Amino acid sequence: MKEKYLTRHWNDIFSIVILVATAVLVIVVMTGLIKDRFASFTALVVIGGVGCGVSEWHSAVRFVRIGWGIRRRIRHPLTIAGNILGILALVLIIFTYYGRDIGFLTGYTNAFIVLAVLIFVLVGLNLRRNAV
Numbered sequence: 001m002k003e004k005y006l007t008r009h010w011n012d013i014f015s016i017v018i019l020v021a022t023a024v025l026v027i028v029v030m031t032g033l034i035k036d037r038f039a040s041f042t043a044l045v046v047i048g049g050v051g052c053g054v055s056e057w058h059s060a061v062r063f064v065r066i067g068w069g070i071r072r073r074i075r076h077p078l079t080i081a082g083n084i085l086g087i088l089a090l091v092l093i094i095f096t097y098y099g100r101d102i103g104f105l106t107g108y109t110n111a112f113i114v115l116a117v118l119i120f121v122l123v124g125l126n127l128r129r130n131a132v
Contacts, residue, residue: 012127018051019123026116037108044112045093048119052086055126078129082122089118 025047029040095102096111105111 015051015055015123015126018047018055019120021047022051022116022119022123026112029112037112041096041108041112041115044115044119048089048115048122051119052122076129078125082125082129085118085122085125089115089122092118 022044025040025043028034029037034040092102092105092111092115096105096108105114
């Protein structure tokens with residue numbers, strides 16, 4: 001029973017749900033319906049964290065089932081790109097919460113936009129990696 005939920009199809013659906021949730025949050029924040037930048041940035045961090053964690057776990061379980069070894073998964077170019085972008089997102093989150101400025105990223109407003117773009121790119125990479 002549990003095996004049928006570990007397919008590429010379900011991982012794609014989950015990725016699209018994360019993409020839609022991120023898009024809705026970005027639209028709501030950019031239209032000014034939510035004024036609290038800290039709360040909106042924190043919501044985006046939670047959405048991205050849940051999406052990343054579940055998608056990576058799901059992909060790892062699926063790749064084991066289809067016979068991909070750990071070396072093949074780690075060396076996949078989309079996995080490497082996703083890991084680099086994930087590290088950049090974590091650095092952005094940490095610096096933003098601690099009030100440090102990273103070039104043009106000053107405050108929650110600019111960091112929100114950059115993090116949203118990173119999440120969109122990571123979801124796209126996940127969808128493309130699932131096609132393998």
